[in-house]
Amino acid sequence: EVHLVESGGGLVQPGGSLKLSCAASGFTFSGSTMHWVRQPSGKGLEWVGRIRSKANSYATAYAASLKGRFTISRDDLKNTAYLQINSLKTEDTAVYYCTRGVGGDARWGQGTLVSVSS
Amino acid sequence: DIQMTQSPSSLSASVGDGVTITCQASQDISNYLNWYQQKPGKAPKLLIHDASNLETGVPSRFRGSGSGTYFTFTISSLQPEDVATYYCQQYGDLFTFGGGTKVEIK
Numbered sequence A: 001e002v003h004l005v006e007s008g009g010g011l012v013q014p015g016g017s018l019k020l021s022c023a024a025s026g027f028t029f030s031g032s033t034m035h036w037v038r039q040p041s042g043k044g045l046e047w048v049g050r051i052r053s054k055a056n057s058y059a060t061a062y063a064a065s066l067k068g069r070f071t072i073s074r075d076d077l078k079n080t081a082y083l084q085i086n087s088l089k090t091e092d093t094a095v096y097y098c099t100r101g102v103g104g105d106a107r108w109g110q111g112t113l114v115s116v117s118s
Numbered sequence B: 001d002i003q004m005t006q007s008p009s010s011l012s013a014s015v016g017d018g019v020t021i022t023c024q025a026s027q028d029i030s031n032y033l034n035w036y037q038q039k040p041g042k043a044p045k046l047l048i049h050d051a052s053n054l055e056t057g058v059p060s061r062f063r064g065s066g067s068g069t070y071f072t073f074t075i076s077s078l079q080p081e082d083v084a085t086y087y088c089q090q091y092g093d094l095f096t097f098g099g100g101t102k103v104e105i106k
Helices: none
Strands: A003-007 A010-012 A018-025 A034-039 A046-051 A060-062 A070-075 A080-085 A094-100 A112-116 B004-007 B010-013 B019-025 B033-038 B045-049 B062-067 B070-075 B084-090 B101-105
Touching: A003 A094, A018 A034, A018 A094, A018 A112, A034 A070, A034 A080, A046 A070, A046 A080, A060 A070, A080 A094, B004 B084, B010 B019, B019 B084, B033 B062, B045 B062, B070 B084
Parallel strands: A010 A112, B010 B101
Antiparallel strands: A003 A018, A018 A080, A034 A046, A034 A094, A046 A060, A070 A080, A094 A112, B004 B019, B019 B070, B033 B045, B033 B084, B062 B070, B084 B101
16 A cells, blocks of 8 residues: 655754655655645645656656756655755645646645744 | 646535536646545645546546546536545646645535
8 A cells, every 4th residue: 555654844943944845655656756745824835846757767857836846855875855945935835745647646735734934 | 947827726515416627737748637625624635547547446436537628527316425626637747736625515
């Protein structure tokens, strides 16, 4: 069974940085594209970005509105994907989800909450 | 970037009513569309994949149809446990989500 567990969220001051983790199990992580999606409280889902597999050169892509402060990486030996967020703003406050797969293979983690406040 | 226009943003219907939500893509996405249900405090749950395929274990009152740029999601007989927000998601080119439809019981 596919299992995705996000961690690393918490309360951060504006201007700070945070690195979220997504631990994966139950599927061939190294061959999978991993995505990050975020959701501010009471609002809709926003795609953040994705990282492809080694076979696809670990290619990354990001939402145009978020380019520059977000970096997605992965460690296939640890079956873990990461989302680094720099220069955090109050509007980055959200639950951050990692997801894998498309179509009927889509699976989501339970999310981790990032709160940006002074 | 592909834009997804979902409507309505909210709806209220009686138990047993049929409800329909639509999603329009800004360009052809074939059948690369999923529908999700999300309840407060929970991760989105996949209901329909590839535009019209019911996810295993999901009640048959949920149905999806469409291809290209126009898609519909229907609940044939609304139940109290269907109160939630529903999202469409395209994966034809990266990901984009519709704005969501909040479904309530009248």
